[in-house]
Amino acid sequence: MRPFFWFLIVLLSDYADAAIHRDTTKNVTDKALYCISNSKEITTNNSLVTIDLITLNRFFNTYSNLKKYRSDVILLYKNRNYKSIWYDDKQLIEFANVLYSKVNQLENEGLKFNLAYKDKIQTIFNSESTNEITKTEKELLLSTLYIYYAKKVFHGIDTQKIHETGWFLPQKNVSYKTLLDSLLTSPELLDKNEKQLFGQYYKLREALKQYRQIEKSGDWKPIETESWVKEYNPGDSSKTINQIRHRLVVMGDLNTDSKSDVYDAELMAGILNFKKRNGYRPDYPIGSQHLNRMNLPIEKYIKTIMLNMERCRWIPPKLAKADEFIIINIPSFTLIYKKNGQNNLVSKVFVGFNLMETVLFSSSISRVVFSPYWNVPQSILDNEIKPAMEKDSTYMTRHHFEWNKKSLRQRPGPDNALGVVKFVFPNTYSIYLHDTPYKLNFNYDFPRFSHGCINMQKAKELAYLILADYPDWPLEKINEAMNSGVETTCVLKKPIPIHIGYFTAWVNEAGEINFYFDIYDKDRHLAELLFEDNIE
Known part of the structure; x- marks a missing residue:
């Protein structure tokens, strides 16, 4: 039992x-x-790093000030099958050190390193640190650091903020996975990557370096002005001229400083270069406006360069690599027609102002209209033409206006506000590029302003160049259409991209930095967004 x-x-x-x-x-x-x-849980390197959705969410809950990067970091790991990025054979890969070094040099990119927990990140690379963090934390901190750097340098401020500045040109999409893959293979792309950044960016970066060296040298001393002198002309002698000469040497407009007080031929050449680089009419008198420009603090020039580097981050590099396109820079009052990589035409323009600012956007020229009618916008009719008609009964006749149903239009002719040719590109802002009868306005430092459209000095020449490959439009036919008094339209077989941008600093093909006046006060607004002291 x-x-x-x-x-x-x-x-x-x-x-x-x-x-x-x-x-x-x-x-x-x-x-x-x-x-x-x-989630997918993958343990690598003998359980050194564990990555899954639970771990990722726990990390961003712990490091809550980094939550704005969570979605991009998670997508990064999803696209890499949740494998470790930064560890190989129990050690950090070399690219981790390269990235950290570049982040600590963000000032060279015109930016600040203000990421939250940057002291924590520093401990990853400090072998003497007593602040222990797990390898998984290090892994995810480095991935966040990468996204932070890529956003700052290769993308720029948030899209919503870009639109707040009035910039509606096409923006690029940055694939952080593709970018990371290329950087892991070729780390030197952190220094220069023209597939990701508009080429002008790197020219401005070099200019930033030069102006910071000037700032460091302490050689940017104020020019002492003489209140009783309205302007300086060739042959004049003054200690102020001596100081102007030195400033031109510092800025690169003169090669040597003779220390002469006399406004001589050498200084004349330097003044011409200075005026060309700063948007002035190229002549020899030096007035108060030129001295005020020279006397801007060096910090102002540096900030202007940084702001325009930011604008370059928004531009898809391929935009400027098209076979044929037109770009208009509003602050410089300049249009450039590029074809096959060459500047085929450079022309002065004048643009809208005050409540009629020309909008920053992209489109494509689809039609060229010769001897155009000007259909008067209602606002101009109400605010300008009707009051003029009340004062002068002959106003409509003298200016060749006629009623077209309930709208007013101006007949084609030499006095037409659109000149002899206009270029039509679809947009919701009622903006055209066109000729103008007011050619004398281009002789001033700052051309007169329009009601928003873009008035062009060399409109005829642009029409000739655009239609050069159109056998049906020989030069004789174009000239006849321009002067016929009858509106005639040519539809382009291949629309030409046109981009209206806003750059107050630009490095030309000769490597010279040009500065232009912030006529729409957009630099100030962008500076408020870009130079916020908030921890990111």
Whole structure:
């Protein structure tokens, strides 16, 4: 009886153990299935780094000030099958050090390193640090650091903020996975990557370096002006001229400083270069406006360069690599027609002002209209033409206006506000590029302003160049259409991209930095967004 009793006890015990084991196995299996169904868990390097959605979310809950980067970091790991990026063979890969070094040199990119927990990140690279963090934390901090750097340098401020500045040109999309893949293979692309950044960016970066060297040298001393002198002309002598000469040497407009007080031929050449670089009419008198420009603090020039580097971050590099396009820079009052990589035409323009600012956007020229009618906008009719008609009964006749149903238009002719040709590109802002009868306005430092459209000095020449490959439009036919007094339209076989931008600093093909006046006060607004002291 006793042996059977013990046998029964052992049998029941084994059954109970088996039941417990089954329950435990079921719980573990259920948990595993839960994890697998909700994330992919991959343990690499002998459990050094564990990455899954639970770990990622836990990390961003712990480092809550980094949550704005969470979606991009998670997508980065999803696209890499949740594998470690920064560890290889139990060690940080070399690119981690390269990235950290570049982040600490963000000032060279015209930016500040103001990422939250940057002291924590520093401990990753400090072997003497006593602040222990897990390798998984290091991994995710570095991935966040990468996204932070890529956004700052290769993308720029948020799209919503870009639109707040009035910039509606096409923006590029940055694939952080593709970018990372290229950087891991070719780390030197952190220094220069023209597939990701508009080429002008790197020219401005070099100019930033030069102006910071000037700032560091302490050689940017104020020019002492003489209140009784309205302007300086060739042949004049003054200590102020001596100081002007030195400033031109510092800025690169003169090669050597003779230290002469006399406004001589050498200084004349330097003044011409200075005026060309700063948007002035190229002549020799030096007035108060020129001295005020020279006397701007060096910090102002540096900030202007940084702001325009930011604008370059928004531009898709391929935009400027098209076979044919037109770009208009509003602050410089300049249009450039590029074809096959060459500047085929450079022309002065004047643009809208005050409540009629010309909008910054891109489109494509689809039609060229010769001897155009000018359909008067309602606002101009109400605010300008009707009051003029009330004062002068002959106003409409003298200016060749006529009613077209309920709208007013100006007939084609030499006095037409649109000149002899206009270039039509679809947009919701009622903006055209066109000729103008007011050619004398281009002789001033700052051309007169329009009601929003872009008035062009060399409109005829642009029409000739655009239609050069159109056999049906020889030069004689174009000239006849321009002067016929009858509106005639040519539909382009291939629309030409046109981009209206806003750059107050630009490095030309000769490597010279040009500065232009912030006529729409957009630099101030962008500076408020870009130079916020908030921790990111």
